[in-house]
Amino acid sequence: MSETFQVTARKWRPMRFEDVAGQEHITRTLKNAIASGRLAHAYLFTGQRGCGKTTVARILAKAINCPNAAKNGYEPCNTCDICLSITEGRSMDVAEIDGASNNGVDDVRMLRDNVKYPPLQGEYKVIIIDEVHMLSTSAFNALLKTLEEPPKHLVFVFATTEVQKVLPTILSRTQRYDFRRIQVDVIVALLRKIADADGIKIDDEALLLIAKKADGSARDAESIFDQAVAFSGMQVETSRLREALNLIDLDFFFEVSDAIAARDPKRAFELAGEITSRGYDIEEFFSGLLEHFRNILTVCVTGSTKLLEVSKVHQEHYTETAKKFSEADLLRLVRLGQNAFERLRASHEPRIVLEVALVEMMLLERAIEVSQLLEEVRGLKTGGRSSGNGVAQEKKTLDEPVTAPPPHSEQQPAPRSSGVEEVKSSAPKNGKRSSTPEPASAKPRAAESDSRTPAPDPEVVASRWSSFGEFLKTKSRPLHSILPDIEFCGVRHSTIYLGTPGKIEKDMLTTMKDEMNLALREFYGSSLSFEAGPKNDMRVKAGSPVVINPEVVQEIVKPKVQERSELEVALMEKLGAQEV
């Protein structure tokens, strides 16, 4: 069953010059040379994989030996004894040598000895050396003499994909033929012929897909075609083909660009998940995405979809999408994509590179917004304070997606809507802060400290505790750094009770007591002191309800495997490390 199947690339290997797809400039020249008897003694065929070098070499070998060639317009007849023996590889006159495995000087010496004898059947002896770029330098050199002045009956044909590796002294002794990449429509026509002959139903869109993926190579196209047929039988559908070839649907790229336009970083992970779970190649995804950006950019710049090689439906889609982006955005997206492409090569974790790159793209600030912002700034200069709001607002929208959720604290975080106000009121006090938005926990509430309360009202102290954190940042960074781990347990009689997760924090608070007290006094404007200790103790002292922290429960319930040093306990509690 399976023994009888021969891959299309072999079954359909052209046997006549006119069957060779997309290389008319070469086949015509060769036919003319045979017709006029001006055959060169050495040919060099170059071109990328699968464009017909070896095939043409074999046809040439037949054409110059076939006794019927002159009658057939210098095409081999493929029926005479000579043609058949060459096709079956048993001709004594035609030797096809694999340059990669017979690359030593000894092989060439042997060859040189053999070519002295005249051909047995036909007119010419033909030596085809495939992958000739793999010959060693000494082998090349050993060949030079024979190549320059070969016996009359001898024709050399060299085939290679890497002509730059062939010595110049060889090049100058041969006639060089550059094979072209085969055009997409030529490949489509070729595949159509094969499909019809084999009785396979396949539509033009599917053939176009295959031809594009084959990238100018007939052999690639034919083996992809085989794969498609093996996957879906005698009837090939485009959707199944995409699945079989793992081609990424253009619609998927639109999904990506929509998510980028919507600046929805959450989608980045979902999309990355889809890419990997559908088995798409990540490198292929990036090159496809870059092409997609290029298409959008083309529409942006030219204002029309004429230059795009896509279907009608997608052209409209591109027009729509182009409205969402500016040229500057697209250029930056392209750059991000290229960076990711490079990182991909070096990374062991392609999926993370993909995720990070997608998040990066979705966080990209729009050039439009920046230019609007600039406009606002200009307005600020001329229009004065009233448009200052505008700037703040604009800034806010720029920041929003990059600002993290506020620090976790029991107190209510500053509501988002008041952002504008805050920026405004903090501006006079600390100009720096409003111009450079602090990352993460920046909540410039501290500035409200002008409303001084002489007697510490527990409610007020509690509600402004989170702002105190910000204030502390400007006073003492060490204290600020541990603050998120400290729980505000309550106020009683001018004493703030602070719950510490471990000894380190407690010690630190004790040693830096003076600084802390000073900061408290400055911020709340009245003499407050504090006491630090384990959370639950402090809660009791402060008179607030004891909340059993699930973390603590876990810690108690879990049997300890080994004794740990205080430092480790502190680390675990403070930093949330878990025991293994």
Add this chain to the structure above:
Amino acid sequence: MWSNVIGEARVKHILTSALEHGKLPSAYLFAGPEGTGKDAAAIELAKAINCLNPRNNGTEACDECASCSAISSFTSPAVTFVHALPGKDNDREESEQKEEDLTVIREQRAAKAADPYFNLEIPRATSIKIGQVRELRLALSRSLAGSKRRVVIISEADMMNAQSQNAFLKTLEEPHADTLIILTSSNATRLLPTVHSRCQEIRFEPLLVDEIAQALQEREELPEAQAAFLARLAAGSYSRARQMIGENVQQMRDEIVNFLRMGLSRSRKNATVEVDRFLPRSAGGSYLEKRQAVEQRLMLLTLWLRDALALATKAEHEIINLDQKEALVRFVSRFGDPQRIIVAIGCIDRAMQLTRLQLQLRPVMLSLIVDLEAALL
């Protein structure tokens, strides 16, 4: 049976329908990430082709007949399994192996036969030599009695250097009608375009977390929770998941996360201590071992930061280190700027590259800490 291959439903479908329609090509290229079962699928396909009592319309091996068991144990004359061998590439002569190497090779091949997901680790085996390609060509020219079709599996075909690949082209394009060549590679881009173009390329996708977890439970008899944990960290590679079984991954992860925290909190001194925890200053371990330790931890740290990024962009359900969620939430509440986390991931990437350049590890790690601090704070 195809159930020997974990997941990869799409690949199985392609292969079985090719078997069913009798449309097997002369050469396949199985490309895809490491540990997704490319070799396993190749062996399974070889069995299905040669099986004496094939099931399901001739698309599935029975795993019982003489042919199947011979192929499974790498003793079948019909199946040649080629892999990288140690020694110099001395072109002409057939590659001769030293006695001690032979023992290792035999052991490794036995392990691979017992479990196709095993990664061969033969010391100094850096390439598939041209001598091997020549031997193979010679072997293929001889006829074969008793088997349906000869199958050549070239494992990690990208280990062939340019010379071997070129020497293989002719065989690859026009092998005997009764020969199937299967190249497997996790770095398929390193293969020449001329090789690619002669094969039908079949892409393997990263395995799903559930598939890995289930396989770990069934094959390695791991408890469910551990299996799920390792499966999440494995990034779609069954081999990697299994490699981590013996090691205390959780502890490694916690160490490296502590290292990160140290760097971001007050004390640099502690960061040094943390580095020394997994990089014993003088005692024990070759550079390679230390480097692997560092690379493993950096990988875990990357995963952890990636989770932080997921959390910071509100994609909670994408988190891999589920057991660390609270710590991640706390981390993100402080360093939650996604842009900065992205920069931090870039820093780790660079540190990875530096370790691969074989630089001194401690300075690399300490400078990483400084970079991370600059990135995040």
